[in-house]
Amino acid sequence: MSSHLATNLPVGWSSTTLGQVSECILGGTPSTEVRQFWGGDVPWMASGDVHLRRITDVPGRITALGLRSSNATLTSPPAVAVGLAGQGKTRGTVALTLCTLSTNQSIALLKANGSDLRTDYLFHNLDRRYEELRARSSGGGRGGLSKAILEAVPIELPPLGEQQKVAQILDTIDTAIHETETIVTKLKAIKQGLLHDLLTRGIAANGELRPPQAEAPHLYKESPLGWIPKEWDIKQLAELLGDVDPAMRSGPFGSALLKQELVETGLPLLGIDNVHTERFVADYTRFVTPRKFTQLARYAVRPDDLMITIMGTVGRCCLVPEDIGQALSSKHTWTISLNQQAYSPYLAMLQVNYSPWVLGHFARDQQGGTMAAIRSETLRSTRLPAPPREEQRLMEERLRELSKRIDLEVDSLAKRHSEKAGLMDDLLTGRVRVTPLLAEAAQQQGSA
Template structure:
């Protein structure tokens, strides 16, 4: 029974992931019209689109350098030889936290630095809501800071202005991940140089449209997360049940009788 539930949940998660990818494409290339509906694709309604440096985008959108709608920053690594620069309660995102990225928000970090560490390095305390992107190992992974945090020099950070919803930017960067991976260079460790981000452009809808798109994508993410949690719960139940039954801690015979009795009554 548990195996069946696990398979069904895995299949549902697979479908939800496909839906998510479809929504990312549609909402970030076609967007939502004033009636709250997806715009038809450019091939079917060319009058609703215009050419831009980023290709065809809806007529109401703008192709803008990201730096014009968000404040770009980065970070640094305080000297590891000075103990007072570390373990000071300030969360510090580094490559060791790659497994925590791509989950919308980042809550915890592997290491912490101190105010002294910030004062004596080029590290910066970025405010809650800042969007970060890894430009080195784990290229293209992104997240939104759940609280004030610093980052290492391996990350780019954007503090969004009024024209840009930080959730919209997060999902936009998620869709751009293959592009980031393709342009990274380096023989040992691939990286994206800072000049790229100085001229990096994105397609910017009106703010109300960004808000709606972000809300739809967040709902999909939450649904996916709930089913992931349910799958993990089922797997843990299976492990626990196997341990109980295969060690004799729980006898099988009473369980079989409890299953057979309802079946017999149904048959009668």
């Protein structure tokens, strides 16, 4: 290895470039006009596959003839796949290939030489350097990486044994992150299924879900939303509004609130950036004075109001939190105060976000092109199933319990990502050496 030592390297580390310690293999795409090149048994990795991170297979397939007729190269594992092009997140993203495959021309495969650099260590090293790789791209925002650029990327290397231990530690936390992501995905799917069951079958007097209509047709009746329990009604949103004026509002508009009237501190003016799916984000960037708030009091939000985005990403919905205090809604959202004695705001919020009857209703009546909007009449005519209020309470209770489990796993996932970022900064720079960490762990195990 040709080593040009950097200053302040940890003891035992060396500095070099990727071209000195790895092989860079470029890919290619067979002609899409030749049917005989496609649909074979040769794995062929497309650019988007780099987001799989650890690749044991890819959906793309070419034939042996397609491989021979293009610049694609069949490469054995392990290798680090690097996205070379793209304005999105693909350029600079890396993945670890764990199967033999070929790639298109927008992916490079880096194979470590094994004597100075381990491929698993290289994967973690470049994963940490995503922004750096993008900055090294040629051609600015629309540019890309190339073989020459990658081969010139500097890399600081600990001894092979230390590389192995660092990779093992980071692999372990990657596994924990993947397992937590899987749990979150499964819980969200369970919640979607439970939401559908509760909003079509509800909870019987015995505390259990009613049997499906196909099994107990005598328990159901037809409605504009399909089969619903006989005890239920169908209500339009206009029938469920609270006794406040106005119960449904968007604005202020025009001269009612001028841009120059916004202040650096004061009472929050809420917008689409505060309204996420099921989640209110209390990150306030726009404020009005108390005097202006009083003038625009008709646009004030209340705890458990529904807020729905009507510009940009249309239809995101959340509830206003209990501790909101004084705040105004804006012209980019609808804010709706329901009669909470008649209908659960929480169930209404979930239906706006997920239920096919609400989403279909919105889709049929959207306005505009790229900036769609939702009309007042569209909202007012939105139909919702209306179980007895006590049954709604039980439904909400079950859904909130599951949501809390999801939130706990999401928080755990965020902590694991934070822990990983800290470990990468420490271990991949040599700021913390893995050898003392292992010695400390061994000592703790011995004293246990």
